Amino acid sequence: MSQVEGFHGTHAGFGVETGGFGVRPYKIAVIAWESLHGVAVGSVSIHVSYLAENLVQRGHEVHLFVRRGPQQSEYENIHGVHYHRIFSTYDRDFVTEVSNLCHGFVAEVNNAESFMNAAFDVMHCHDWMTAPALKILKTTMDRKCIFTMHSTNGIRCGSKVFGPLTNKVIELEQDGVGFCDRVVGVTGPLCDRIKVDYSFDWDKLRCIPYAFPFLEYENDHQSFDVRRKFHLDRNDFLIMYFGLFSPNRNLETLLDAMKLVAKDHHHAKLVLVGEGLTGVELQNLAEEMEIGHRITFLRGTQSSERKALYRSAEVVIQPVSSENVGTVCLEAWACRKPVISTTSSALRDLITHQEDGLLVEADAEGLSWAMKYCLQNPENSKRMGNNGFEKLSSPQFSSQRIAELVNNVYDEVHGIYPA
Numbered sequence: 554m555s556q557v558e559g560f561h562g563t564h565a566g567f568g569v570e571t572g573g574f575g576v577r578p579y580k581i582a583v584i585a586w587e588s589l590h591g592v593a594v595g596s597v598s599i600h601v602s603y604l605a606e607n608l609v610q611r612g613h614e615v616h617l618f619v620r621r622g623p624q625q626s627e628y629e630n631i632h633g634v635h636y637h638r639i640f641s642t643y644d645r646d647f648v649t650e651v652s653n654l655c656h657g658f659v660a661e662v663n664n665a666e667s668f669m670n671a672a673f674d675v676m677h678c679h680d681w682m683t684a685p686a687l688k689i690l691k692t693t694m695d696r697k698c699i700f701t702m703h704s705t706n707g708i709r710c711g712s713k714v715f716g717p718l719t720n721k722v723i724e725l726e727q728d729g730v731g732f733c734d735r736v737v738g739v740t741g742p743l744c745d746r747i748k749v750d751y752s753f754d755w756d757k758l759r760c761i762p763y764a765f766p767f768l769e770y771e772n773d774h775q776s777f778d779v780r781r782k783f784h785l786d787r788n789d790f791l792i793m794y795f796g797l798f799s800p801n802r803n804l805e806t807l808l809d810a811m812k813l814v815a816k817d818h819h820h821a822k823l824v825l826v827g828e829g830l831t832g833v834e835l836q837n838l839a840e841e842m843e844i845g846h847r848i849t850f851l852r853g854t855q856s857s858e859r860k861a862l863y864r865s866a867e868v869v870i871q872p873v874s875s876e877n878v879g880t881v882c883l884e885a886w887a888c889r890k891p892v893i894s895t896t897s898s899a900l901r902d903l904i905t906h907q908e909d910g911l912l913v914e915a916d917a918e919g920l921s922w923a924m925k926y927c928l929q930n931p932e933n934s935k936r937m938g939n940n941g942f943e944k945l946s947s948p949q950f951s952s953q954r955i956a957e958l959v960n961n962v963y964d965e966v967h968g969i970y971p972a
Contacts, residue, residue, distance in 0.1 A: 591619030798829030
């Protein structure tokens, strides 16, 4: 770890009131495979970064250990959060790659503690890609560990087994929920699924939604700049997907739907933003379907690019046919964009059909109808996007409230409960 400034060597103010924000300030280590200021992939990056910032506002010292992206420094203080970036070395076996990265996370945690001459009070790990780190921190260092699950392997893969990788991921998720002091699920249905899929003490399960700062999206004005950067024509009607390239995301069906749309709407273009194991396969499939020129694949985008892409889009689409849910819908609404999803996804409980988005069957006919509807009804499309923005103003999406709920979990593992 490089020499850095801004670390606190002692627990200044330890155990005292913090202006109503909590009983005591904590040194918190957050470990995540993705973040807005490391490598951003999908919904987790939004939640992780803004939750960290809101915990800082509550008086805590927060260190975020993340993957290091191109041209990024090893350490940076961003909005009060100490970012520690670790290189991820590619391995043909993705679980091995994740395990190697987690050993790097643990080593950097040790380096940070040595530099501060103090230990972290809480280790907060997100999703299965950090489970190897959590297991080490709990079993060899006896730390207070929180494990947030944003999905389960069963949800991501539609309960199907895709070779040895599936079983390895299931084992890592079991380690995460089994070894941690508290498990956090981001939706009620997800918490129910965690209880079905894994063996652990249900008393340590908590449900806390995503943290999302929608007002920060209002001031972005880079739409046309990002179109030029990624060679997207100013006159194209952009339909955007943001998330993982994985089997459960129904992306092959989305390509089938796009082929139907392309027949009658020559200015429609599909932009797929993310990372994942099936990205190359999808690109090859698009070329085979003779729609490669109508589809753009973008990988490893940074926070500013992500916001600009949302604002550049006319509509955001999430074709998932599983129960997975993330912040993509919230990001789209924050940029006043309507969202297309399916009646079999968890977004059916969030989207009101033809009010702030469209819910259709998870097949090519349903998805293509929705895309054509937005193309042919631009005023209704804008109205739905504006309605989504208004929905975001409700208290349930407040980042400050979510940080308070997470803070309560940290208190719990230290034996502190509300009076």
